[in-house]
Structures are given as C-alpha cells and as structure tokens.
C-alpha cells in the first residue's frame with residue numbers, strides 16, 4: 075500500500091515537473107513573441123501602414139476573422155489538408171524508410187531517387203499536381219507528399235541503420251522472431267531519428283499547403299492570401315499569416331510535443347534538475 | 352544426465368574455420384566454464400549452443416525447457432525502466448500482466464534490486480546495477496539454463512567478485528545449469544564445477560578439468576593454488592593469455 079502510494083506520488087511529481095517545464099518554455103515563447111512584435115511595430119512606424127500594418131491593427135483584423143464563421147471554414151480546410159497530407163507522408167515515408175533501413179539493396183536503389191526528389195523544386199510539383207488534379211485537396215496532398223517525403227524517409231531509414239544491433243541479438247536470445255524484434259526493438263529505436271523528421275515534415279506540410287493553395291487557387295488560407303493580394307489588403311494578409319502560424323503551433327503542442335516528451339522520458343531522466351529546460 | 356550436449360560442432364565465418372570438432376556436455380545443475388584466449392570462438396560457440404547461429408556441421412541436443420543469456424554488455428533497452436527491461440523476456444513469452452509483475456519482483460529480489468531502482472532508467476544506473484538488471488532479466492523467465500558470455504569483464508575487481516557470488520547463489524539449489532564463458536581463469540575456478548579449455552584456433556576442446564567440491568565450498572586459497580598450478584603445469588592452459596588483436600570481432 076505504502077509502496078503504491080509512493081509510486082503514485084512520484085508519478086504525480088514527475089508530471090507536475092513536466093507541466094512546469096512546459097509553462098517555463100511557454101514563458102520564453104511569450105518573450106520571443108513580444109520581441110517580434112516590437113520589431114514589427116518599429117517596421118510599421120518606419121514604412122507606414124500601407125507597407126506594414128501595426129501588430130495591433132493586425133490583431134484587430136484577426137479578431138474580426140475569429141468572429142466570422144467563413145474564416146473558420148477557410149482555416150479548417152487548410153488544417154484538414156495539411157494534416158491529411160502530413161499523415162500520408164508520415165505513413166508512406168516511414169514504411170519505405172524502415173523497409174530500406176532493413177534492406178541495404180533497396181536502400182541503394184531508393185537513395186538516388188530520394189536525391190532526385192529533393193532536387194525538384196516544390197513549385198514544379200505544384201504545377202504538375204495542378205495539371206493532374208486541378209484545384210482540389212489531392213493537389214495539396216500530393217505536393218505535401220513529395221516535398222516532405224525525403225526528410226521522413228531519411229529519418230526512418232537512419233533510425234533502422236543506426237540501431238543498436240546488440241539489442242537485436244538480445245531479443246533473439248530471448249526468443250523473439252523477426253517481427254517481434256522489429257516491434258519491440260527496431261521500431262522504438264527508429265523514433266530517435268524519425269521523430270525529429272516528422273516534426274520537420276509537419277511544419278513543411280503547413281507551409282506547402284498554404285503555398286499550393288495560393289498557386290493552385292484552391293481556397294483555404296492560401297486562397298485567402300491570394301484575395302488579400304488582389305485587394306492589396308496588407309492587414310488581411312498578415313492576419314492570415316499569423317493564423318497559419320498559430321495553427322501550426324497549436325498542432326505542434328497538442329500532437330508533437332506530448333508524444334516527444336513521452337518518448338524522450340529516459341533521456342531527461344539522466345539530467346539533473348538545473349539542466350532541464 | 353546432460354541438459355546440453357554438443358557433438359562434433361564446427362563453424363566457419365566467410366570460409367574461415369573458427370570452430371572445429373567441438374564436443375561439450377553440461378550436466379543438470381552444473382556450471383561449466385568455457386575459457387580460452389580472446390577471439391578463439393567462445394561467443395560463437397555459445398551462440399551456436401543457444402541456437403542463435405546455425406553451425407556448419409555437428410549436432411546439438413538440448414533437453415532443458417527454457418534458456419536465457421547474459422552478455423558482456425548488459426544490452427538493456429535505454430527507453431525502458433529497470434522493471435521494463437526485466438519484464439522483456441516475460442512479455443515475449445506472452446505472460447499476463449499480474450503474473451509478470453510477480454516474476455519481475457522475484458527476479459529483482461534475487462539480484463538485490465530494491466523497488467526504488469526498478470523505476471530508474473539504465474542511464475541512471477551504474478555499470479554494476481545494469482549488469483544486475485541484465486541478470487534479473489535472464490532469471491525472470493525462470494530458465495533452466497543460462498548462457499553467460501563474459502558477463503563481468505567490464506566490471507572492476509570488487510564488483511566482479513560480488514557478481515560472481517550472485518551467480519553462485521543463484522545456482523546453489525542445483526536446478527539451474529549454465530555455460531559460463533570467461534577468459535579469467537580465477538573467475539572460472541570460482542563459479543564452475545568443470546572448466547573446458549578451448550583451443551586457440553578453435554580446434555576442439557583442449558582439456559576438461561573437474562574442480563574439487565562445489566563452487567560455494569571452495570576457498571579463495573584453494574582457487575588461487577589451483578590457478579597457479581594450472582598455469583604452471585597444465586599444458587591445456589598454456590595459451591590462455593595469448594591475445595591476437597587481429598582476431599577480435
């Protein structure tokens with residue numbers, strides 16, 4: 075009884091510590107945002123409202139947009155496209171990368187293809203996808219897939235190729251077949267390199283989604299930005315940029331960070347309190 | 352009755368013969384030490400005996416139900432706590448959660464790990480504690496046979512002694528058999544019932560020496576004398592300290 079109480083208490087302390095850590099990083103983020111706003115304001119005062127609207131004015135426009143249900147559907151369209159595109163690239167890239175990591179022959183085959191893929195500018199893919207799919211979700215998803223695939227692939231493949239083979243041996247000695255070895259040892263080791271790659275791919279997904287929407291005239295935040303450009307409405311354009319960034323940050327902190335802190339729990343265990351950030 | 356028996360086993364890596372004509376028997380409740388210079392094929396032989404490596408030829412008979420292995424490197428999963436690591440073999444065996452917890456606790460107690468250690472990650476543990484966890488992981492599956500592959504080579508002298516005591520305590524009730532690989536003759540003379548000497552080139556077992564009494568009864572003085580005599584007079588041990596770095600894997 076006392077042991078379990080103790081365990082619960084230490085568990086709670088651990089979680090509380092992590093929340094505090096999180097708030098602390100939020101504090102630092104707030105300071106960074108204030109700094110950015112100050113520079114923005116300085117730019118506004120130098121160049122005037124037609125080049126750069128003030129941060130407060132932009133906030134006011136965001137307030138209007140928040141009250142407008144149409145704006146919500148625009149933002150959620152982009153969010154939906156970015157997330158589905160991200161899931162598509164995460165799934166595809168991980169599967170191909172892991173397979174290549176285990177099989178040196180296919181690694182040799184796929185690596186040049188990935189290099190080619192990295193060499194093609196995203197804009198070229200947007201043109202191709204527009205021709206193939208028009209201004210639809212599929213266009214945006216395709217562009218996300220090809221732009222973020224190399225980074226996910228390399229992250230997954232590197233995780234497998236740099237895995238600790240001793241652990242594989244150990245698992246084998248305890249009677250684990252190839253599949254159990256992969257599920258219990260290989261997959262978990264991949265996260266070390268796959269996870270940063272996925273976080274990067276998520277950012278790429280949002281940026282590419284907005285870009286593809288703008289160029290393919292496919293609605294969403296990119297479409298709204300195109301409208302703002304036509305109307306020379308700088309406040310509107312800046313407001314949408316801020317909203318896109320807020321969406322990315324929201325997804326990052328609800329999806330990426332919790333998983334990351336759970337995966338990296340053992341790394342933090344070795345750090346003394348003062349070093350934890 | 353022997354629980355593990357190797358008959359005329361040979362093996363080659365990339366055409367280079369590592370082991371040739373190896374015969375070895377381990378009786379029930381017996382610890383056999385396998386000694387030989389580094390690179391002579393001890394690990395390879397253990398892997399063959401455990402079924403991890405397919406031998407080029409020869410016959411292996413195992414009559415025990417379940418085995419476990421302890422390596423020179425603890426080979427712990429860094430992302431799992433000590434408890435999670437000890438649990439690994441049980442999870443692979445598909446055992447229920449409650450039963451597993453019980454087995455983990457029992458194995459931890461055998462190697463003197465306290466509940467506080469169990470929630471720590473390997474990175475937070477010292478080398479000796481990690482090796483304890485590795486031994487507990489092997490014990491947790493309630494094996495009848497344990498392969499020790501130079502398990503204490505990386506530990507300092509005092510710690511190594513403690514770990515040897517641990518192995519002797521575990522094996523004292525005679526239900527556990529094992530193959531204990533080491534290149535330290537003192538270690539072999541301490542923990543084993545019999546000592547097999549592997550030839551430098553892997554050409555068979557050069558000699559098999561039976562130690563007097565059980566490991567637990569043996570005094571340090573007796574062990575010291577035995578090792579000195581063996582090194583001076585027994586031709587089987589002549590090349591035991593030869594090291595050819597080029598041969599090391």
Ligand SMILES: Nc1ncnc2c1ncn2[C@@H]1O[C@H](COP(=O)(O)OP(=O)(O)O)[C@@H](O)[C@H]1O
Pocket residue numbers: 364365369387388389390391392393394395396597598599600
């Ligand atoms: N996977 C492998 N491929 C090729 N050669 C190997 C491999 N594993 C071990 N060897 C070689 O086999 C010999 C015996 O190795 P090993 O069994 O590890 O020796 P020991 O455990 O006695 O030090 C060494 O010369 C080593 O270089």
Ligand SMILES: [Mg+2]
Pocket residue numbers: 393394395500501
């Ligand atoms: Mg070895």
